[in-house]
Amino acid sequence: MRHKLASASAVFALTLAIGAQANADTANAELHDTNDKAVGSVTLSEDNGKVTVSIEAQALPAGFHGFHIHAVGDCSASDFTSASGHFNPSGVDHGDHAGDLPNLLVMGDGTAAMTFDTDRFAVADLFDNDGSAIIIHAAPDNYANIPERYHEPPPDDATLATGDAGSRLACGVIEQ
Structure with a gap:
């Protein structure tokens, strides 16, 4: 009987250790609109060098919407600009931002x-020091992918920086 209890305790401890490790590689964000109404959730879970991102949302306008990780974990501004720009630790052009x-x-x-x-x-x-947030934008993101034939006049700074994704409809601070 003592052996069975020891084995059960070892299995339980191993399960807790595996669960704790899994939780260290998982994050969540609860999305709220500009009226602070809950409109969805995002889960990010990492395994073997890849992050699986899952979103479920409701009460949003139909159509395509830009969907990004933003550089600051702050959704306190009424227009969510407190989340700053896209998560871009490498300083690359839009379309290649990590976020x-x-x-x-x-x-x-x-x-x-x-x-x-x-x-x-x-x-x-x-x-990092100021965290990160998930944003759903009002318009689709064109990833600053403007064909050369449309470069008269050249794309403006907003297109190059944000892909013309427009205002911010929903925001959620990423938490563990």
Whole structure:
């Protein structure tokens, strides 16, 4: 009997250790709109050098929306500008920011769900001194992908910096 208890204790301890390790590589964000209404959640989980990003959202306008990780974990401003610009630790051009994620397609009923993998960042990277946030924008992101034939006049700074994704509809601070 004592052997079975010791084995059960060892299995329980191993399960706790594995769970603690898994939690260290997982983060979440609860998304709220500009009226502070909950509109969705995002989970980021890391395994073998890739981060799986999953979002479920509701009560959003139908269509494509820019979806990004922003550099500061602060959604306190009424327009969410407190989250600063896109997460871009390498200082590269838009479209290649670590925080540039695929556009989010919201269905006609206002719901959206998407899951994808990325290797542009590790979950731990999102927890620098000021944290990070997830933003859903009002318009789709063109990733500053403007064909040469449209460069008369050249793309403006907003296009090059944000991909014309527009205002910020929802924000969530990334937390562990």
